Amino acid sequence: MYPFTYHRPKTIAEAQQAFSEGMDATFLSGGHTLLPTLKQRLAAPSDLIDVTGIPEMQGIEEAGGFLKIGAATTHDTVFASPIVRRLIPALSGLAGSIGDRHVRHRGTIGGSTANNDPSADYPSAVLGLGATVITDRREMASDDFFVGLYETAREPGEIVTRIDFPVPDIACYAKFRSPASRYSIVAVFVSKTGSAVRVAVTGAGASGVFRLPEFEEALSADFRPEAIAHLTVDPDMLLSDMSATAEYRADLIRVMARRAVEKPGQIQSFK
C-alpha cells in the first residue's frame, strides 16, 4: 500500500467535504475490491473515506411498497434480515451466497453496486429487480446506472446511499462459480412482477451486468422453464478467460436461466 489519509465521516455531508478536499480521494465501504487493489499497489488514492460509519447509509426497511436497503449495509445483514427474507427471499439468498463468512461481514450492497465488478452478485439483483439507486444527489433507475465494466453513471464524488427494490411476485437466482475464485462465471437473476419479467446476467458480460430481452419476453408470456429451453445467447458479448470461454458462458446462461425458473423463490449455487 502507498500511504493515504483515512477518514471516517459520521454524515454524508462530512463525506462529501472530505472528498472535495482530497487531492485524489476515493470512498471505502467493505473494501473487498479496493483493499486488495491497494495492497497490490495498483491504486494510490490520497484519501480513503470510509462510509460505513454513516448511520443514514445503514439499515433495512419496508416503505411504500419498496424494500429499502442502506448502501453501507453488509451482505450478512441483508442475508439475515427477516424483512428481506419475507419480501424478496431470493435477494436474501443471493446475499448469503456471496464470498465467505468474512466477506459477508465486511462487504456492502452499496459498495458492490457502485463498484460494478462484472463478477459481483448484487448488480444482477439490482438490475434484475429494476431497483432504484439513490445517491447523495439524485435517483437513478438500474437500467441507467450500470454503464460498463467497473463503470456506473455515478459522477466523481457521488455517493450511493441507498437502494430501493420494488417487491416482485417472485424472484430466483442461479449461479455457477469459478472453481478457483468462486466468483460467478455466470449468474442469472430472474424476477416476475405481474406479467413483467426481468432477467439479468452477471459474471459473463464483456460490459458487465446485462439483461436478456428475449428471455424476458418468452417468460412474460409463459413463466415456465420450457418457455426458454430453445433460446440461445450470443457469445460475442461475453467475457472469455482461463476459467470460462465465451461459448461456455453462453451455454451456462441458458442453463442457469432455465434452472432459476425451475425453482422460483430460491437461489441455487453450482460449482
Place this chain on the structure above:
Amino acid sequence: MEPKPKFKAVGQPLRRKEDERLITGRGQFTDDFSLPGQVYAVMVRSPHPHATILGIDPAPALEMPGVLGVFTGDDLAADNWGQLPHNPVPSTKYDVKLTGRGGTPVYIGEHYLLPRDRVRHVGEAVAMVVAETRQQAQTAAEMVMVDYDPLPWVADTQAAAEPDAPRLWDALPDNVLVDSIFGDIENTDAAFAKAKHVVDMHYHLGRVTGVPLEPRASLGHYDPQTDRYTLYAGSGGAVRQKHEHAAVMGVNPDQVRVISFDVGGNFGTRNRAFVEFGLVMYGSKKLGRPVKFRADRSEAFLTDYQGRDLVVDISLAIDENGKFLALRSKNLSNVGSRCVSLSPLSKGSGLITGSYDIPYATLHSRAVYSNTMSTQAYRSSGRPEVCFAIERLIDKAARQLGYDRVDLRRRNLVSPEQMPYTNAVGSEYDSGEYEKNMDRLLELGDFVGAPARKAEAIKRGKLYGIGFSNYVESSIGSPKERADLIIRPNGVEVIIGTQPAGQGHETSFAQVTADLLGVTFDQVTITLGDTDVVTAGGGTHSGRSMRHASAVISLAVTDMIAKGRAIAAEALNVDGGQVEYEDGVFRTNATNRTIDWFELSRLAASLSPDHAGGLKVRRDNEMHTPVFPNGSAMCEIEIDPETGSLEIMRYTTVDDVGRCINPMIVHGQTHGGIAQGVGQALWEACVIDPETGQPLAAAFTEYGMPRFDNMPSFLCEIAEVLSPTNPLGVKAGGEGGTTPAPAVMISALEDALLEYGPPDVAMPFTPLKIWSEIQKGKAIAATKQQGAA
C-alpha cells in the same frame, strides 16, 4: 538382543502434542520472530521470462525515505558470496544414476543469490532493497532502474527440449541437462517384437505449486562480536539450510545458526534454500541491523519452488493372455531455470513399471531447462507422474483389448512370493501384498455395487464414473539421521534433525520413544529445529522422517539400555551381567529393588558429574535402503453434463504404510495427500501465457485450490505389512494419498465420459474442460449420425 518392546502408545490415535500450542496462537512461525532494530527487505523482481541485465541503477531508490541499502549481484560478488549448492542429483546408493549426454556429469547452471548476467524467469530477484519499513522498501523497489534487453524464451517442456529452442545456459548446446537410458534394451526390443499387442500413450502432467499456508519468510542477523549469523527461516530441515548458507557465505558452518520451529506447510517447496534466506543475512552484515523478508502471496505463487511438469511417452507390450511383457518409457522433466532437484525425474524413473511384474523395460530419462521457476520434489516427488502413466495405460489397454480393468491388473501384479522384487529398472521392492490391497479396496469401496450407483445417477441425468488405480512408491531420502536421547529425572528428551510442517513429529516420535523405553507418552518431549541444539539431521522429505526417526531412536535406546545397565549395576552394587532390564525397569535377582529410568537418572547424577545433565546418548545412523509404500485407490464421480460440474461421491483407499505409529495422523496426512492429488487433476495449474511468457496464476482467484466442499468424506484403511528394512518396519504415509490420486480421478473421468470418447486435453479438468469434451463428443456424434443418414 533386547526383549521386544511392548507397544502401548505405538499404533494408538493419540491426540497431537503440538495442537494446543498451534490452535491457541502460540506457534512460532518465522514471521512471528522480530529482533530489536529490525529492518525490511523487498526484492526487485524480473518482469521478463528471459533478458540480459544491461545495468542496475540503484541511485533513485537510495534517495527514497527510509532506504538503507540496495544490493545487487555485483555487490555479492565483490564480497565473494558464492552459489547455492543445491546438490540436485540424488545420491543414495539406490537412486537411479542420472547423467548428462553420454554419461557426462549433469550440467548445473549457476545459482547466485542475485544474478549478474541474465534473468531466466519471471519473478527472479535481481536486487534487494532494505528500508526502515516494509512500505518504504516496497516504494523504493519500484525506483530501482533495471535495464533489461529481452531475449527469446521458452517455457513449455517439450518446446524447451527442441534443439533450436532459446538456450538458458551458454555452456550447454541446448537445454537438455539430463539424458540417460536405463533398463535392458535388447530384451525389451525382443519382447515388443513378439508381443501380440502394443498399447501406447503420450501425456503431460503439468506444473503445479505447493501453496503452503504460511508464505516463506526469513529474518537474518549478523553479530560482529561473535562473527556468527542467525537465520530464522522455516524450511524442511534447518541443518541442511545451515550448511548450504555457510557454503554461500564461505564461512564455517559453526558460524551459522538456523532456527526453524513451526512451519506452515511445506510439501517439498521449502526443501531447498531460497535466495532471500541468504540475502537477509547479507543485508544484516552490510547494514548492522537484523533484516526481515516475507513473501506476499503473489511472490509465493511466482517464486516458491514448484512441482511436477513431466512429459511421458509410454508403451506396453502385452501377450495373448494379457500378460505384460515389456515397457518402454520416455520421461522428460522440466527443471525450470535452475536445477535445484532432479528428485522428481529420478524417483519416477525407478518406478515406471508400477505395481506390476514386467520383466523388461527401457527408460529414456531427460531433463530440460526452461524460462520458468525451478521445480523441486513436490508431495510424492515424481511418483504421481509415473503412476499416472502406467495406470492410465493399463486402463487404455483393458478397453482396447476387451479386458476387465481389474482382471488385467490382477494378471500382472507383483506377488508377495516375489518379494523382495527387483523391477526391470533395478528398484528392489521391499515387501507388500498388492493383490490383497486391491481386493480389500474393492470390498471396502463396494466396487460390485458401483454399477448400480451409476445406473441410479444416470436416471437423475448425471454422468457417473468409477476410477481405479494401484500404486507403489518409494521412500528414500537423505540417508543420515542423528538422535540425542536424554533422560532426566523429570522426563525424556529426544533431539532430532527432522522438520515437521504439520506432520506431528512431536507426537509420533514421542509414541515410539515412550514404548521403546517403557515410559509413558507424556514423559517424552521432542526437540527440533534449532541448529545450535540439533547438530545433525536429514530434514523432512520423501516420507523419510518416521522411518529414519524410529530407526535412529531404536538404536539410541539400545545404547541407552547398555549404558543404563552399567549404571544400574554400579548403583545396585552388582556385576553388569546380573542386571536385568525389561520394559523400562532394571532389576537383579539379588534384591527386590527395581530402578526405573528416572530414578536411574537421579542416581547417575550422584555417581558421576558426567551425568549431571541427565543420561545422554548420541546416536548416528545411516540407512540407504529404500522402502516401497503401496496400495490401491478408487473413486466415484458424478458429472452434470449441462455444466461440466464434477462432484466426488466416494473416495476409498487402502494404504500399506508399514507399521503405523499413529493412525489418526496417518489418516490426516492421507486425506491432505488425496486433496493435493485431486487438486492437480481438477483445478491446479501454473499456467504460463504462451504469447508473453507471463505466469497467469499468481493469486487464489486464478489458481484453483482444492477446498473442503470439493471433497467427500474419505474412507481410508491402513494395511500394515512391516518393512524388513528397519527396526520398526515403518514405510511411509501420506504421500500414498497423492500418488494414485491424479490417475484415479482421470480414470473416473474417462469412465464417466466414455460415450463422448476419451478426453485428450491436459489436466486440470476444470468444468470448462469437461463441458468442452462433452460438446466435442456431441459434435462428433452428430457428424457421424449425419454421415449415417
